[in-house]
Amino acid sequence: MAGIGFRLQKLMAGESYTDLIKAYAYSSVITTGPMLVVMASLIAIHTALARTLNPQDGELFMGLVMYAFAFSMIGVSPILYILTRYLADRHFARRSDVFFLAYISALLPALALQAALCLWFISGIGLSATGEWACLSLYLFISGIWLAMVPLSAAKDYFWITAAFVIGAVTGIVLALWAGQAFGFDGYLIGLAIGQAATFGILTVRTLAEFGCYGGIDLGLYTYFRKYPRLIFISFFYYTGIWIDKIVFWLADTGEWVAPRLYECPNYDMPMFLAYLTIVPSAAFFMMQMETCFAARYQDYYGCIRGHATLGVIREKQEAMTTELTAQFQKFVLFQGFISGFVIIFLYPLAQLVGLDPAQSGILRIGILGAFLLMAFITAQTALFYFDLQTEALIASAVFCLSQAGGALISIRIGLPAYGFGYAAANLLSLFTAFLLLDAKLKRLDYWTFMKQPVLTPRFKLESED
């Protein structure tokens, strides 16, 4: 019989299956790494360098370094997750050959913008020409480091990331001490900048060695700004949120004028940086867990969907995955709870060791609790990334950023005893937000996995193509 009916089409061809698989998982190094690196460096620089200068220069030096870290991070943040996602997708598509040039195409515009920002900022401070140059290069190298981490962490090359930071930090501090003795204030800046240059250089060279350099500038990266606009805001809010409470303290009445446009609040800053250090062990632990145990369950879940499993099996794997996530979260709470508790018990001897006054010790105590909550928030946020829940991650990031700003303002209004409480409360609120959003999705993960798959229109041969 002619004509009636169609040849039924290959409606559910293989390509739609691959769509089921979240092509990537954000490396948790990207979420936790930069922040911890900064805080550790600041503490090290503060203890090793700032105190060898005269108090006024010490404050200026510390302020410049602090601002360099803070604004380099906020400045590159809009492109940071875009690059992360792009490289993860390329990695999944077995196209790591584009890594180096994609990284370069993120780096160049980011550095250009950062350079303009930095030049404007230092123009009014009254540094020597050498000092300004040193400042600018310090700032650009640090900015570059944040981006240079991305390709290597996509390849899970944690050894070289760690090595680069340790080598850079040690070189920087040693050179700064030596050059500082020899050339004064500018010497400190130059030494430190060389250290950061070393880190940046090692990371970039490793990326080049690992992936090679093929073809021209990769423009695919820029399409991701359009494809995933939410990622721009997620990372911007997140990294701004990390600093916004400090910035509020600098700019409010609590800030001390150091130089034009440069304010500090050592009473608040130092305890906060110290508090961050307490989560280093659990961050390392968490990263390891996330990328081994949880990632395996995660692969299992999506793997069995691809492997023609029954719904019963799929739901078992889902259960196993969420159980694993809960178990890791509990382990984290116990582990970090123990560390935080331990530090709080021995707070006073420790505070005396680093030279904090009683008021700062009080801020440190609540800061430690806040950092604990922050790490819990980051855990939930990373899980949101794993399931590609970008809208949820954006909401959580926005809540994080706004509540940090609000918390800091309220703390300042209440007065010294409340410093740090705003920070802890903001972290708690963000944790709740991220947790509730994650929980709602995970409960019906099978539904989200299947029903939200995009509908693909099959491509038919046109008559003219016969």
Next chain:
Amino acid sequence: MLDVCLLLEGTYPFVSGGVSSWIHQLITSMRHLRFGIVCITPNSDPTRKPKYEVPAHVIYLKEVCLHEYDLTRVKTRGFTDDDFACLQQFYEKALTGDHSLFAKAVSLFAAETRSIDSSDFLGSLQVWDALTSFYQRYASDMSFTDFFWTWRGVHLPLLEVVQTSLPKAKIYHSLSTGYAGLLGAMGKTLMGGKYLITEHGIYTYERMLEIAQASWIYEGEDKDLRIRHQLPFLKKFWISMFKTLSHIAYENADRIFTLYEGNRLREISEGADARKITIIPNGIDLKPYADMLKERQAAPHIGFIGRVVNIKDVKTFIYAAREVADALAHARFFIIGPTTEEEEYFLECRTLVESLKLQDALTFTGPAETSYWYARLDVVVLTSVSEAQPLVILESNAAGIPVIATDVGACREMLEGRDTADRALGPSGIVTDVVNPSKTAAAIKKVLSEPATYRAMARSGKQRVALYYNHDDLLSRYLNIYEQNL
């Protein structure tokens, strides 16, 4: 308001073929009616050209593309729990063959009464829960991913169809069941028109053959390497969807027309009410045959008219030719029709002709003007293993040529008569078994060696075609039916 809205699937005016030509003749023979056409195609195609010139009294033409999924959100009155319950009950009942909730269920998607659009339906948590509980009940041991994509693949085109807004018409006439039948049932229940079905081939049966052979439907791991007697679940899923569509169409149809008895029985077995079915065969235009002059040949000319393809079983004709040639040495055989469609099969046939030493007696003419041959042939032979209602029998009979045909499709009723009056005319040929060269040869010899039988068959053939298969009469029957329902 249209008089007749034709609901077509994959045919007129974009695809040429038997059904499309039939539709074109139907429309052109009724110029005083206002026609509308809703044609269902897989996809829109700006490069496609219509194969027929659509007459001016077709005042409405709409294309429904099954595989261009429109997920734009539209305004609905909201999907209430009652609506969901209704939809769920419809599915539950449909599983048991009861489609009484069709009208209510389809109205949830219809433009004026819409409560849910495609996006909502495909993303609904309630639908997901219903889907998974269906899976747990009936298919819990099979790949869920494939089940899910099949579910979606089945529903995406259905959603396009049920959301189609039909033009207002007095009669909705679909040329098949399936998606077009679904539109017909909607025309009946939502638009309040009469609904007629004409099925040339039986839709469900054709889809069944197609799906059974489809390689794109996941069949599961073949663990034991045994031959399966049952179709895999997902194939059954597709087939039962098409069966459901046919059921719904048959149930809502006011009348059903088909070409011959075999189809009628198939429709009844697919759930059509026997009282609704009327057989209206395809007819031929008798004018060319009225004054055809027979050119008597010295040697008997025996013809096979049709494409040289497997399904026509040309080889049986060739074997039979050998047997006939053994008895009637001067007989000539002609295979008249295109040979390029299945080249390999044609080569096999040629080799067979050579190995049977028939090169001199048998000729492949290639595509040819059939009227030339109807004037010269003495017997026409049809050895097909599958046919519907082959026009070549009517044409041969109209030309006064007895036909030897296998017992497939409508062949027997065309040669021996369908009802008592028809049978009283006497046979106009001989019906044989499929793939049986000896019987075919025996029949040919009988017709050629008994002049009285030959004359009787030639006469009754002419009478039968004139009485029952006159194209104009058959079209006027449709006109009558339309007029009864306008």
